[in-house]
Amino acid sequence: MPQPVPTSKPAPLRARLRVGLLALLATSIAAAGLASAPVQAAVGDTQVAWLEVEDGVIAGNPGLNSGDHGNFSGSGSYTFRETGMQSTMTVVAPAAGTYPVWIRYAAGPLSAGENITRSMGLLTNGGARQQVAYPMTSLDNWEDWEFARADVTLNQGTNTLAVQCDRGVDFCRLNFDAIQVGGLAPDTCAATPVAPGGTALFDGRFATFDQWRKAGGGGFGHQTDCTIRSFRGPGATWNTTPQTGPYTLGIDWRRGDADDDSSVYVASTSRDGASPVGGYAVRIGATDTATILPTGGTAQAADATALAAALKPVGQWNRFTIQVTPSRIRVLLNGTAVNAIDRTAPMGGFVGLENRSDADRVDFRDIQVNPRVDLGALTGPVxxxxxxxxxxxxxxxxxxxxxxxxxxxxxxxxxxxxxxxxxxxxxxxxxxxxxxxxxxxxxxxxxxxxxxxxxxxxxxxxxxxxxxxxxxxxxxxxxxxxxxxxxxxxxxxxxxxxxxxxxxxxxxxxxxxxxxxxxxxxxxxxxxxxxxxxxxxxxxxxxxxxxxxxxxxxxxxxxxxxxxxxxxxxNAPVSSGPTQHAVGVHVPGAAPASYVAGTTYAVDLSSWSYSTPTDPKDSLVDVSVAGRAIGTFAVDNTVLDGRPYDDHGTVAVRAVLPADLAAGPATVTIVGRTTGTTVRMPIVVTAAPTPTPTPTPTPTPTTTPTPVPTPPSPTPVPTPTPAPAAAKVQPTVKVQVKQSRVVARGTRAKLVITVAAPGLTPTGKVAVTVGARKMAGTLRGGKVVVTLPVFKAKGPAKVKVTYAGDSRTLAAARTLKIKVLAP
Structure with missing residues (x-):
């Protein structure tokens, strides 16, 4: 067992007196100005052994009753009823002296006259028999266990302790589980920390293990490493407290062999049987881990790709995070979402663990529930x-x-x-x-x-x-x-x-x-x-x-x-979506049937912006026609009160159409630089009128001799003015972290990066920078997946994603933080 830690149970009287006297002595020495010597633990203050009754030398044919009663430690417990029934256990003491022993036992209900404090003998080294009293542990069942204390004198080295029934002097009729030798209090397992707002269903201590009850065959035993293990199935153990609202169940599990199987039960309306009633089994096994099986329904297998990436090998600990809400069961394995199934049953029900078969032995630890159910990440408030x-x-x-x-x-x-x-x-x-x-x-x-x-x-x-x-x-x-x-x-x-x-x-x-x-x-x-x-x-x-x-x-x-x-x-991470879906478009005056090239195109826009201060907003919009840029205009983001309509964000567009714009149908496109909000308006273009040339006057003839004309200077050919290049479009960059739980030194997170632009599919390179590391990928259909290196330490990790742009799309970048958890 681990080294002892203080518990809420009071220390034995003798130990408390000894500690009090030592404290008083230390205070007196300090008052006299003398240096105090270090206080050393007395013999027996530290646990030196944990002895399982079933592992002792058995005599008198006591009954091994793990199939009848649960919540034992080790692999079982024994019932002592008749004279001569005995289990002798061996302990090696580091020093001679008096040791407290803490005997874990159950004294359940018998007939009315037998529901009394019972007794049995405790023999040290084959003699020195002392009679130990065992008060009733429950009037309802035999699965309530308690510790009784006795003190024994041990020799340095090998000793024996035996529990022995002699009906001539003892009542017996007791179940014995194990003996802790040494320690100021029984059960030296330290409680596993619980997340804020959570409740421990099993934190390593017997105090929480005692809140479970077996159903069916087999049982679950508390181990010396403060875990629990399934034995001799098929059967189950159920936590006795039903869950009444949405919750997240966290549980660690470990398979010792490749053929070990088990399940975690949630939302069962009963804990009386070995299987859930109206609930769900989340499987653990060689071929079906994270499969969700509804009672009486069809099993839904986990996502094979996600499962393969998240599952740790046999012999290593895995963690299920099971989210139970009125509409859904969702399973995360080691922080990665691997399965989900819709449900319509009312909230409530019991949490349990399955013991699938006689040979299946699966370990569990750190079982806790929390009313908080974390969904996906938001990139900003909505x-x-x-x-x-x-x-x-x-x-x-x-x-x-x-x-x-x-x-x-x-x-x-x-x-x-x-x-x-x-x-x-x-x-x-x-x-x-x-x-x-x-x-x-x-x-x-x-x-x-x-x-x-x-x-x-x-x-x-x-x-x-x-x-x-x-x-x-x-x-x-x-x-x-x-x-x-x-x-x-x-x-x-x-x-x-x-x-x-x-x-x-x-x-x-x-x-x-x-x-x-x-x-x-x-x-x-x-x-x-x-x-x-x-x-x-x-x-x-x-x-x-x-x-x-x-x-x-x-x-x-x-x-x-x-x-x-x-x-x-x-769909995490989820963006609030910066673009507007409805935009007010008003042409001042009557919209002409067609626009003459070289004249002004006028339109007034409204409802271009969201009203809340935290929402992204455009300050400028770019206007083009037939792919040719014709102007940039400011957005007035003043929030207008006292108006029933959605008028926030107004733009007055007054853009001159190119004089050489081809006649015929064309599209005016207006795009917000920040949000990507886009409006496309069809127009009809009429060619600009061709100016009428002024005729050259005919010269009047005279008698003056006609001079020999000087050859005219060559007329310079004007350099053609290039047509304006099409305006590049501002894209949006969306980044999704595939793993919802990134663990330091363990998870290689993947980023799914999507670059989008109105009417276009951006191409080109995307760079991802994490600290001094830089990775790159090429867009395919506007998307690219980049695998990050393993983070070395927990805490927020800053990741910058940079899109280089292409011939039609501007460059863009965004920065996100990934929460990296401790391993």
Whole structure:
């Protein structure tokens, strides 16, 4: 056993008196000005041995009852009932003297007259028999264990201790487990530290091991290295405290042989049997580690690639982090997400460990639960729109939170079972709180923060035509069923990634949406699109009655809370998304049918910026036509109060079209330099008029002799002015750390780097710098994966990602911090 540490149990009286006298003596010496001599531990103050009763020399045929009772140490315990039953154990004492011995025993319920303090003999070196009293440990079961103390005199060197039943003088009827020789208190295992807010289910000490109960055959034994091990299955051991809310279960496990198997049970509604009831088994084994098996359901295997990268070899410790929420079981192995399965059962249930078979022996340690469930990292805060005071919510403004929630709902219903959603829309009334992580960004979000950010309504998927989708967007300008304008006259819908539109609030009601796009492709009025919304919106809530006309409704078994939580967990690190989805576009005066090359193109933009101070904003936009740069214009980011619409971020574009611009259709493109917000507006160009040449007058004839003309000087050929080069586009750089748990001296983290630009697929090189180390990769389809070196020490590690740019894309860079954990 480890060296002793203080516990909460009081030290024996003699030891406390000895310590008190020594302290008093030390105080007297110090008062006299004398140097105090070091205080040496007395014989017996330190544990010298841990003796398992089952490993002793057995006589009298006591019953080995590990199959009946659990929570033993070593590999089992013995029942002593009749005269002559005895176990003799050997101990080597480092010095002669008196030693306390701590005897772990159980005195469970018998008949009413037998539920009394019991006794048995303790023999030292074959004689000196003393009778030790053993009070009742439980009136309910035989799996409550206690320590009884006795003092023995040992010789230096080899000694024997024996527990012995003599019904002539002893009551017996006891279970004996082990004897600790020496130590000021029983159980010298140090408690494993628990994370803030967490609770230890097993921290190495008997005090926490005693909170488990076996079911079925076999059992789990406490080992001298302060771990527990499975024996003689099949069976299970269950923690007696049910979990009542979302939680994270952390547990270390180790397989001794390649064929050892076990499971961790979560969310079982019962602990009476050897298998979970309505719960889940997270497997440990040669071929099925991290497989999730629902009770009565189909096993879901772990991601093979992630599992192979994360799993440590047989004989080494691995750690499961199992996240249990109302909608999901998610498993991380050594910090890497390897499996997840959706669930709909109510929260609650028991945690257990499986003993799969007689030959399977798996070790466990450091089992703890925490109500905090960490999802993925956010690169920055994600907020609701606000007024100029920076805090009052503004339902008429576009927000990073609204768009992120919408994207999570599209992502959650992207599969065929969810309706293969391409678009999701979210009402601002469903946004409950800002999504703000704690600490330095990128920082982990929690399940509690996610569910607080959005109302937990069920989701509905439907089919809408492009015309119906336009009607829904027109209803952002609110009107009740009674055709009155409510007090909140405008509600800005949050939209999923790729769905954008332009609008002009000065136009007539019902005709304010001037264009819609999905992934840059125009929405067709007659096209059909898969759209996901909340249940209340689907029934016309918040005056969005156009959604009632949707057809082919599907009701996926997921709600807004669980969609957001799953999205944050599986897509980390998550960006707030700097681009605007809805932009106001107004042509002052009447828009001409065509623009003459060489004249001014004028347009006023609004709703170009988010309103919260922490959201990224453009200060400049670049304007081009037919790929040719024609100007740069400033963005006014003043937050405008007292206006119901989403007007924050205005731009007055007054750009001269090139005089030599070819006649015909062309596209004016406006791109924000920081956010990448992009608006494309088709125009028709008319060629600039050709100037009429002035005729040369005919000379009047005279009688004056005509002089011989001087040969004219050659007319210089003008050097052609090169056409302006196409303006380069500012890209965005997104970096995803594949491993959610990076461990110093152990994990080689991988970065998935995505470089995106409006209408382009950037090419070229990406460099990654970590300290003095520099790595590089080449974009393929806008993405590249770079493997980082192993970090040597824990703490935040600064990583810089630099994109060099290409012929059409500007250079860009971003810096992130990776949290490196201690090994």
């Amino acid at each position: 907020r609701r729109p606000v007024l100029a005071d920076g805090s009052t919510p503004h339902p008429g403004g576009e927000s990073t939170l609204g768009n992120l929630v919408a994207e999570s709902q599209r992502w959650a219903t992207r599969g065929s079972a969810g309706g293969a959603a391409k678009i999701a829309l979210v009402s601002p009334t469903a946004l409950s709180a800002d999504l703000v992580a704690t600490g330095t960004y990128p920082a982990a979000t929690t399940y509690a923060q996610a569910v607080a950010a959005v109302t937990g309504e069920p989701l509905v998927n439907m089919r809408l035509t492009g015309a119906q989708l336009k009607t829904v967007l027109e209803q952002q300008w609110q009107r009740t069923t009674a055709s009155t304008v409510p007090a909140t006259s405008f509600l800005r819908l949050g939209a999923s990634s790729g769905f954008t539109w332009t609008e002009d609030a000065t136009r007539a009601e019902g005709d304010r949406i001037t264009g819609m796009w999905l992934g840059g492709t125009a929405i067709l009025a007659t096209g059909t699109y898969s759209v996901t919304v909340s249940q209340s919106l689907a029934t016309g809530g918040d005056n969005f009655r156009g959604l009632v006309d949707g057809i082919g409704e599907r009701y996926p078994d997921i709600n807004a809370e669980s969609a957001l939580a799953a999205y944050l967990a599986d």
